[in-house]
Amino acid sequence: MTQKKAFFRGQTWLQCINCGHKADLFLERKFRCPVCNDLFEVQHDFSQLPSFEDLKFLFDSRANMAGIGNSHDPKRRSGVWRFKELIMPFLPDDSIITLGEGNVPIISAGSHLREWVGDIDLYIILEGMTPTGSFKDLGGTVMISVAKAIGISAIGCSSTGDTSAMAAAYSAAAGIKCFVIIPEGKVTAVQFAQPLIHGAKVIILPGSFDDCMKVEEALVREFGAFPANSLNPTRIEGHQATVFLIAQHFGWKLPNWIALPVGNGSNCSSVGKALRLLSELSSGKMSGTRILGCQSRAADPLAESWRVLMGDNYDGEYYTGFGQAWQEKFRKKKVGETTATAARIGDPVSRVKVMREIISSGGAMQTAEENELNEAVAVCGMDGYFVCPQTGIALAGLRSAVREGWIKKGETVVAVSTASGLKFTESAVRDSVKNVISLNDCKPETTAKALGLA
Amino acid sequence: MTQKKAFFRGQTWLQCINCGHKADLFLERKFRCPVCNDLFEVQHDFSQLPSFEDLKFLFDSRANMAGIGNSHDPKRRSGVWRFKELIMPFLPDDSIITLGEGNVPIISAGSHLREWVGDIDLYIILEGMTPTGSFKDLGGTVMISVAKAIGISAIGCSSTGDTSAMAAAYSAAAGIKCFVIIPEGKVTAVQFAQPLIHGAKVIILPGSFDDCMKVEEALVREFGAFPANSLNPTRIEGHQATVFLIAQHFGWKLPNWIALPVGNGSNCSSVGKALRLLSELSSGKMSGTRILGCQSRAADPLAESWRVLMGDNYDGEYYTGFGQAWQEKFRKKKVGETTATAARIGDPVSRVKVMREIISSGGAMQTAEENELNEAVAVCGMDGYFVCPQTGIALAGLRSAVREGWIKKGETVVAVSTASGLKFTESAVRDSVKNVISLNDCKPETTAKALGLA
Numbered sequence: 006m007t008q009k010k011a012f013f014r015g016q017t018w019l020q021c022i023n024c025g026h027k028a029d030l031f032l033e034r035k036f037r038c039p040v041c042n043d044l045f046e047v048q049h050d051f052s053q054l055p056s057f058e059d060l061k062f063l064f065d066s067r068a069n070m071a072g073i074g075n076s077h078d079p080k081r082r083s084g085v086w087r088f089k090e091l092i093m094p095f096l097p098d099d100s101i102i103t104l105g106e107g108n109v110p111i112i113s114a115g116s117h118l119r120e121w122v123g124d125i126d127l128y129i130i131l132e133g134m135t136p137t138g139s140f141k142d143l144g145g146t147v148m149i150s151v152a153k154a155i156g157i158s159a160i161g162c163s164s165t166g167d168t169s170a171m172a173a174a175y176s177a178a179a180g181i182k183c184f185v186i187i188p189e190g191k192v193t194a195v196q197f198a199q200p201l202i203h204g205a206k207v208i209i210l211p212g213s214f215d216d217c218m219k220v221e222e223a224l225v226r227e228f229g230a231f232p233a234n235s236l237n238p239t240r241i242e243g244h245q246a247t248v249f250l251i252a253q254h255f256g257w258k259l260p261n262w263i264a265l266p267v268g269n270g271s272n273c274s275s276v277g278k279a280l281r282l283l284s285e286l287s288s289g290k291m292s293g294t295r296i297l298g299c300q301s302r303a304a305d306p307l308a309e310s311w312r313v314l315m316g317d318n319y320d321g322e323y324y325t326g327f328g329q330a331w332q333e334k335f336r337k338k339k340v341g342e343t344t345a346t347a348a349r350i351g352d353p354v355s356r357v358k359v360m361r362e363i364i365s366s367g368g369a370m371q372t373a374e375e376n377e378l379n380e381a382v383a384v385c386g387m388d389g390y391f392v393c394p395q396t397g398i399a400l401a402g403l404r405s406a407v408r409e410g411w412i413k414k415g416e417t418v419v420a421v422s423t424a425s426g427l428k429f430t431e432s433a434v435r436d437s438v439k440n441v442i443s444l445n446d447c448k449p450e451t452t453a454k455a456l457g458l459a
Numbered sequence: 460m461t462q463k464k465a466f467f468r469g470q471t472w473l474q475c476i477n478c479g480h481k482a483d484l485f486l487e488r489k490f491r492c493p494v495c496n497d498l499f500e501v502q503h504d505f506s507q508l509p510s511f512e513d514l515k516f517l518f519d520s521r522a523n524m525a526g527i528g529n530s531h532d533p534k535r536r537s538g539v540w541r542f543k544e545l546i547m548p549f550l551p552d553d554s555i556i557t558l559g560e561g562n563v564p565i566i567s568a569g570s571h572l573r574e575w576v577g578d579i580d581l582y583i584i585l586e587g588m589t590p591t592g593s594f595k596d597l598g599g600t601v602m603i604s605v606a607k608a609i610g611i612s613a614i615g616c617s618s619t620g621d622t623s624a625m626a627a628a629y630s631a632a633a634g635i636k637c638f639v640i641i642p643e644g645k646v647t648a649v650q651f652a653q654p655l656i657h658g659a660k661v662i663i664l665p666g667s668f669d670d671c672m673k674v675e676e677a678l679v680r681e682f683g684a685f686p687a688n689s690l691n692p693t694r695i696e697g698h699q700a701t702v703f704l705i706a707q708h709f710g711w712k713l714p715n716w717i718a719l720p721v722g723n724g725s726n727c728s729s730v731g732k733a734l735r736l737l738s739e740l741s742s743g744k745m746s747g748t749r750i751l752g753c754q755s756r757a758a759d760p761l762a763e764s765w766r767v768l769m770g771d772n773y774d775g776e777y778y779t780g781f782g783q784a785w786q787e788k789f790r791k792k793k794v795g796e797t798t799a800t801a802a803r804i805g806d807p808v809s810r811v812k813v814m815r816e817i818i819s820s821g822g823a824m825q826t827a828e829e830n831e832l833n834e835a836v837a838v839c840g841m842d843g844y845f846v847c848p849q850t851g852i853a854l855a856g857l858r859s860a861v862r863e864g865w866i867k868k869g870e871t872v873v874a875v876s877t878a879s880g881l882k883f884t885e886s887a888v889r890d891s892v893k894n895v896i897s898l899n900d901c902k903p904e905t906t907a908k909a910l911g912l913a
Contacts, residue, residue: 043542048735048763068524069522069524070522070523070524070562075698075802077567078463082564082566104566104584104843104844105564107567108524108561108562108564110536110559112536112558112559113531115632124587131559134588134589134590136588136843136844136845137589137845138879138881154743159910160911161910174843174844175843177841177842177843178569178842178843182910184910186906189897194884194885194888195649195881195884197883197888197895198845198880198884198885198887198888199845199881201887201888201891201892201894201895202836202837202840202845202880202887202888202891203840203841203843204840204841204891204894205894206894206896206909206910207894207896208896208898208906208909208910209895209896209897209898210898210900210901210906211898211899211900212899212901213557216901217901219901219903220901220902220903220906223903223907224903224906224907224910224912227903227907228903228907228912228913230910230912258724325473343549363675373563382656383656386631386656386657387631387657387658388631388632389558389590389628389629389631389632390558390590390628391590391591391628391652391653391655391656391657396595423527425879425881426652426656427592427649427652427653427881427882428881430648430649430651430652430653431648431652433652433655433779434648434651434652434655434656437655437656437658438655440655440658440659440660440661441655441661441663442660442661442662442663443650443664444663444664444665445665446664446665447664447665447666447670447673448674449673449674449676449677449678449681449682452640452662452664452678453677453678453681453682455660455662456613456615456636456638456660456662456678456684457680458613458678458682458683458684
């Protein structure tokens with residue numbers, strides 16, 4: 006343990022994103038700055054990092070899949086730990102808990118989607134093809150490895166969806182207790198299934214989702230529980246893999262835009278952090294990628310405050326002090342109904358981080374209308390991919406950005422698909438009932454006629 | 460089209476597994492031998508195949524993931540078409556329809572599962588991490604590419620589960636019409652969702668599942684529909700990728716055993732076919748892998764007939780003529796209830812192929828008890844993996860085979876996980892309700908006490 010303590014104290018630390026106060030990752034349990042109550046982010050001492058050329062060679066070698074059966078090295082088996090030197094460089098390898106996450110496909114968008122979105126060069130990174138079926142696994146493997154290394158005994162969250170599934174699966178793999186807090190009467194069999202199959206305790210409370218969040222926060226603040234939600238900045242480090250995977254996929258080149266849905270904001274924060282890191286490492290050669298943050302009409306507090314601030318005078322350049330001005334304009338929002346329940350958040354925990362990254366990348370925010378995000382899911386279905394409604398937000402927002410001229414003709418865009426559609430089957434079926442044909446007999450001719458074969 | 464016709468006629472053909480009658484893949488639509496009504500298998504002219512050393516080098520080069528963003532070559536992007544020379548060598552590349560399937564993880568089994576199964580070196584190939592969430596995609600990409608090349612206009616099946624999802628997704632990607640026939644009142648929202656999201660027509664009939672199968676067979680026989688179920692031998696060619704992926708993963712070495720669930724039998728047939736091919740290509744160096752076919756107690760017609768035939772006298776060696784003797788002993792079986800619904804088949808279509816492969820590999824059949832297959836799913840959950848109940852059959856059968864001494868201490872086994880647990884959430888939750896705790900108030904102390912944190 007001595008080596009691990011030394012690692013966290015000297016080489017990796019927490020730093021408040023507002024006042025710069027430094028904290029010890031090995032001791033910190035509340036994940037709120039004691040000086041100003043703002044969020045922490047993880048910082049590493051990168052002074053001993055190999056050259057970027059050496060790093061790229063190393064990462065490419067590890068990504069060679071052939072014959073890895075003989076290797077138990079998590080840096081070869083995981084598409085997150087492949088980039089360990091950039092993600093959690095000083096963590097001892099034997100502390101790594103991996104489920105083999107991160108080897109996700111990056112596909113060229115199908116013909117239906119390309120036509121629907123407009124005239125851009127569009128790719129999708131399918132982060133639903135992970136052990137628990139969502140992008141959370143990319144951050145989860147890092148969060149749980151740190152938790153294991155610092156001796157955490159209980160991990161919890163109050164998510165009803167992807168976060169609870171991730172927390173339960175990785176806690177099981179690490180041998181750490183996990184709990185999930187959910188509101189009575191609001192939980193479907195699918196939402197139940199993943200925490201339970203991974204042995205988590207599921208606490209049901211007689212209240213709203215907000216009540217559950219408050220209990221969770223109190224457990225972190227007062228009872229030493231380790232949070233699995235995006236309050237925990239160690240998760241952000243892992244989510245950075247999204248950008249590294251994209252860069253590597255294109256031969257260490259970056260697209261013009263990365264588009265993604267914004268709920269609590271962990272994914273957007275980490276994409277920005279990783280883009281800044283790659284720009285620095287490449288001495289500015291890999292730079293200029295802009296972030297498109299997308300929200301649903303039912304829950305678009307960040308997109309709305311961004312629009313309000315910009316007004317009609319925005320000329321495509323952010324002025325100094327924009328971040329501070331934005332913070333003054335931000336209002337949390339009462340959320341409406343949407344099929345994209347995983348991003349139905351009116352007061353995002355990581356809102357300041359998100360907007361810092363959008364702004365510093367020269368990016369934009371967009372609001373996706375409910376019918377458009379559902380249409381996007383259906384269009385992906387016609388190309389053979391079943392994506393979640395949150396992916397629909399990113400794609401619908403992307404289409405708006407193309408129409409409004411934010412994204413120019415021919416530009417390269419990678420959209421992040423955050424989860425598998427298998428987690429959201431109810432909403433997907435709703436619009437397709439026209440394709441269901443009930444017949445009155447079992448004669449083959451009747452079916453053949455109904456199908457136009459006879 | 461001339462080139463494609465020439466390809467199919469001269470270099471790849473169909474051959475009856477019973478009487479050897481040859482048929483033209485380009486023309487055949489009924490997929491039953493006109494002479495003896497038995498099944499077809501696909502045969503290729505391998506006389507011009509490169510040396511095995513060259514093939515291994517080629518396959519390993521294609522498996523290098525880094526920088527494939529610049530390539531639209533399906534042989535690099537798909538873990539099935541990577542092995543095109545062995546799977547469908549003469550199909551023109553521009554006929555390939557791929558969703559990026561086949562780049563599935565092969566994991567070392569977790570500690571809970573290793574303890575549960577017994578003292579063997581156990582790995583799992585997670586074929587649920589595919590575009591539609593099941594192993595069917597590995598065969599589906601080949602089936603649909605052939606269908607596209609030969610000009611098929613409608614593809615269908617009467618599966619309520621994985622096959623219909625695969626057929627719908629790949630048909631969408633290929634721009635071919637797809638239909639799925641299902642019995643009234645037997646379909647859940649999840650089973651509905653995948654065909655519908657991919658734009659398939661869903662026909663609901665007032666009858667049993669068997670009635671639906673009969674209609675489907677009549678549509679193939681009399682109305683020119685192209686079958687997506689395992690009657691279609693082009694699917695088998697793609698499923699062979701399971702073995703090639705395993706071999707490549709271990710540096711072109713094979714495990715002592717491959718264990719898998721047996722429903723209609725397409726997967727078992729293809730594993731055997733691929734093992735025979737690798738043995739031949741390597742001049743016998745890659746040989747000796749035995750197949751363990753596993754069925755649930757509720758639907759074990761093949762395992763039962765195999766046990767009956769062997770009696771107590773089996774000495775571990777199959778005698779000549781065993782195959783014929785087995786066929787005489789086989790009785791189809793009335794199926795019982797099981798959570799492993801996808802393998803609930805009393806009269807498997809590919810039964811003869813399956814038993815030929817089990818026998819020629821020196822393998823064995825096992826029956827998994829219902830409680831054991833569910834326990835296997837729960838044990839995987841504790842390692843962080845959510846697998847389907849059919850995977851549970853393979854793992855429970857594997858444990859029996861270890862206990863009975865079929866599989867020896869220390870032997871290497873790869874178990875095939877056929878689908879994601881996300882498709883089978885209802886059954887997974889049933890045994891975990893003890894972990895659900897309903898509380899009477901929203902005070903943090905109450906939750907902390909319930910969790911043992913206070």
